[in-house]
Amino acid sequence: MRQPRCLCQICTCGSDYLPYDIVKRPFRVQEEHKPKKGEIELGTTYRQDYNAHKIQPVTLLRPLERKHTTGGKLDTIPTYQDDYRLWEVQRRQPSKMEHTYHRPTQKFGNSTTFQDDFVPRELNPRKTFKPPCVAKLSDTPFDSTTSHRTAYIAHQLEPKFVRSKEEYKPSNQPFEDLTTHRNDFKGLPGQLAKTCKPENAKVGCSARFNGVTEFQDRFQKWLVSLPEVRKTEAYVPPPGKMDFNSTSHLDYIKHEISPAVPIRPVSNGRTTDAPFQGCTTTKEDFKAWGSCRQEITKKQQEIPKPTGKFCDLTTFKSHYIPHQIVPAQSFKPVHAIGPNSAPFQDETTYHTEYTPKKQEICPANYPSPPGYVYVNTDHHGHKFFCQITPEFSDSNSNPISKEVAVVS
Numbered sequence: 001m002r003q004p005r006c007l008c009q010i011c012t013c014g015s016d017y018l019p020y021d022i023v024k025r026p027f028r029v030q031e032e033h034k035p036k037k038g039e040i041e042l043g044t045t046y047r048q049d050y051n052a053h054k055i056q057p058v059t060l061l062r063p064l065e066r067k068h069t070t071g072g073k074l075d076t077i078p079t080y081q082d083d084y085r086l087w088e089v090q091r092r093q094p095s096k097m098e099h100t101y102h103r104p105t106q107k108f109g110n111s112t113t114f115q116d117d118f119v120p121r122e123l124n125p126r127k128t129f130k131p132p133c134v135a136k137l138s139d140t141p142f143d144s145t146t147s148h149r150t151a152y153i154a155h156q157l158e159p160k161f162v163r164s165k166e167e168y169k170p171s172n173q174p175f176e177d178l179t180t181h182r183n184d185f186k187g188l189p190g191q192l193a194k195t196c197k198p199e200n201a202k203v204g205c206s207a208r209f210n211g212v213t214e215f216q217d218r219f220q221k222w223l224v225s226l227p228e229v230r231k232t233e234a235y236v237p238p239p240g241k242m243d244f245n246s247t248s249h250l251d252y253i254k255h256e257i258s259p260a261v262p263i264r265p266v267s268n269g270r271t272t273d274a275p276f277q278g279c280t281t282t283k284e285d286f287k288a289w290g291s292c293r294q295e296i297t298k299k300q301q302e303i304p305k306p307t308g309k310f311c312d313l314t315t316f317k318s319h320y321i322p323h324q325i326v327p328a329q330s331f332k333p334v335h336a337i338g339p340n341s342a343p344f345q346d347e348t349t350y351h352t353e354y355t356p357k358k359q360e361i362c363p364a365n366y367p368s369p370p371g372y373v374y375v376n377t378d379h380h381g382h383k384f385f386c387q388i389t390p391e392f393s394d395s396n397s398n399p400i401s402k403e404v405a406v407v408s
Helices: 012-016 045-049 079-083 115-119 147-150 179-183 214-218 247-251 281-283 314-321 348-354
Strands: 372-377 383-387
Touching: none
Parallel strands: none
Antiparallel strands: 372 383
């Protein structure tokens, strides 16, 4: 059995990385929010530029409903009733010929073409010319001896050889479970990197929100009248009785007709008292013979079977000599990493060169920007402002202004 060996290998990551002591990150207490003094100006350009107009309710374009009075009697004649005149129509007499059915007095005795042409004749069976198929029986007894029965010799089988199982022998040396990670990693302490993220100042307002919208302020409810519902008139059946009789129902005369008698040919059926002959050629020619199961035919073994014990010793087993395994010696130099007490340099160029700046508000968000003077408004509704910044003075020590356009 091969003995386990330990391969002490040091990688570049293990040689370059020096672990440091880990210090718990300090907890920063959040400052309490203090609202600024003064009032917030909630005016927008939309509120300043929007001119409210008075809106009247939209008039409906529905035509006026005409209400007809039902108190007086309507005495009018429509065009259909005036043009259409009711004529006296006489009943049309049927033009059907009168035909009275009379039953025949003589018996129907006409014969058909099939009865006239068909003459019943006696059937005569045809004589068969097939030769008789009769099996010829042999007088000699059947010889059932074969070459397999005469040449086969039964031999007794020897018991099968069973190889003994080798016993497992454990190693007497202790198992070395030390890995390269356990050997190289020392768990040196280190410090956490400091964050350079700017502080997120929360912007809040303590003023109460005005929940009145423009739609709620301008919209006025108008009274709407419900439409009138017309009642449907009740159904009134016409006076008098309805005549359900038709011309077919009144003119139809029912006749008594007897069913037609089927015309069938006379059947020439013959009956006989002779017994049925159920003997066929297959029953007469085929005879069942008694048969027995045939024995298995085996080929005679040409090579004689050995009688001695089987020698299972191979050339590998006879020539193989087991040797003790000696592990190869490692010639790799040892990289001993010692602990370092110096702090970890976690400074970056972003950390050193980053300067937080204050976010300035665009002056176009104010209705009247501080430090700017209104100039004019174009045809699109854009306002232009100019900034007065003293750069230098003239001979009389008067500052000269510089104009900067601001569009709102």
